[in-house]
Amino acid sequence: MLNYIWFGMMLIGVVVGAFTGNIDAVTEAAIDMAKVAVNLAIGLIGIMALWLGVMKIAEESGLIRIIAKGLRPITIRLFPDVPEDHPAIGSIVLNMSANILGLGNAATPLGLKAMEELQELNPNKETATNAMCMFLAINTSSVQLILPATVVALMGAHASQIFITTIIATTMSTIAAVIAVKSLEKMKRFSFSHGGDV
Amino acid sequence: MxxxxxxxxxxxxxxxxxxxxxxxxxxxxxxxxxxxxxxxxxxxxDGFTIAVRIIPFLVAILVAIGMFRASGALDLLLNLLSPFLTVIGFPPENLPLALMRPLSGSGSLGLLTDLINVHGPDSLIAKIGATMFGSTETTFYVLAVYFGSVGIRKTRHALVAGLFADAVGVFSAVYICRFFFG
Missing domain, CATH: 1.10.287 (Helix Hairpins)
Known part of the structure; x- marks a missing residue:
């Protein structure tokens, strides 16, 4: 799927760009975005280091184990393949907490840590496991309790009105993500042994 | 309250x-x-190694998204879809944001800022837009970064599930806001 979408976006970009006379802009965008990607990654280094450092302290002091244990009833249903005492559960829980609290820049390092730990359990290092897909889908569905600061700034006095609507909408999208992952993972087309969808 | x-x-x-x-x-x-x-x-x-490891994945995804956006294909799609959207009660003004959201964080924030400036923060369109923004994520970016950091290339059902969740978030935002602020 990703292969077709990736290629499709570039193909549509070139074809539509040629028809609309935007072909120069398409070329420029390709080159610019390549630079943007590297700048984004480099910009992540500092924030990653900061949160991974704090995370290490939380891990060594046993804080993560305490939090992970408390939320085990939920995580065991979402990630049945991950052993109860595996460190991945702790990172997953912290990533979700950071997302719920609207701490986007803390959520990414914690999420990448979780992916690394989930990868340890993966027998086929190039193919995503059920747990990884579930984790990713929950992340992309944006579980959030606190409105993004940018939205609050933009909406001003009206921010409070969309507080409730955002919580309801984001809850719906998260439930949809969980249901979608649980139903799709059983399909042959997406099965782990099938080597994954192209 | x-x-x-x-x-x-x-x-x-x-x-x-x-x-x-x-x-x-x-x-x-x-x-x-x-x-x-x-x-x-x-x-x-670990901060350094992880950040460097995701670079190729980010380049791949962001270049494709950049080409798609720059071509004006989004406007084309908008013209194609808007008559249909009006029928189901989806304000066409919110469609660019809905389509941009999974692709680009800065792009969708720009569109949201524009919606709020043009229609005013008290408008239904701005409220739908802000709710949409808060209830969905930049799925392609998250996918590239998260899977890229551990070298996963076969992503199985993750993308479909993520996009489905975005769609549910988008439509929920529209109908919930219409219900509350109609």
């Missing part, structure tokens, strides 16, 4: 990061006698 809850939550949210930055080392140092400085440095080391 809601106003005061929101202002309390927003006030509280300012203290979360400072609290974590101090609270976690405090717990480690005082209660568990951990060498917090050494632990921090040990953990922070």
């Amino acid at each position: 809601i106003d005061s809850i929101v202002s309390v939550i927003n006030e509280f949210s300012k203290y979360i990061i400072p609290f974590l930055l101090v609270g976690i080392p405090f717990y480690g140092l005082i209660f568990k006698k951990i060498k917090v400085y050494e632990s921090f440095v040990e953990g922070a080391k």
